Amino acid sequence: MNLQKLMKEAQKAQRKAAEVQEKLATMTVVGSAAGMVEVTANGHGQIQAVKLKPEAVDPSDLEALEDLLLVAIQDAQQKAQELSEKEMGRELGGIGSMLGGML
Template sequence: MNIQKIMKEAQKAQKKAAEVQEKLGSMSVVGSAGGGLIEVTANGHGHIQGIKLKPEAVDPSDLEALEDLILVAVQDAQTKAHELSEREMSRELGGIGNMLGGMF
């Protein structure tokens, strides 16, 4: 395989990776905690877009528990966003997707 062909393939893969990254910005995942008492929505990049709390999640005498639940839900959303990103990159680019995904 000549170097020109390799460079051309790399450029195509980079363009496709940029398209996937743009697509991830419009996709969303939902993380939750406390059996659904708290839900956190994030886009495919892991950026938090919203938080929903059910009224029964709020106990003014135990704010520490609420803080813990929010943290767990945020981490869950970010983990799901990371998994979505890896899945999309792998689906669109095959093995090279995982390598390129770390670059964006």
């Protein structure tokens, strides 16, 4: 493979990766903790919303609510990472999964 062809392939992959990144910004995932707390994040893992069930809020046990929030946030971020890897892999093949972790 000559250098010019390799450069064109790299540019094509870069354009595809940018398209996937734009798409991920519009996609959402929901992380949950015991069904009491839900956290919505976009495909980049940025938190967009938090929903609490009333029974999750016990003023005498704020530590439990903090734990539920943490679990739900981590769940949402993990799902966003998996979504990113899946979308990158689908669009770019083997190189996509490598780029997914870097972008």
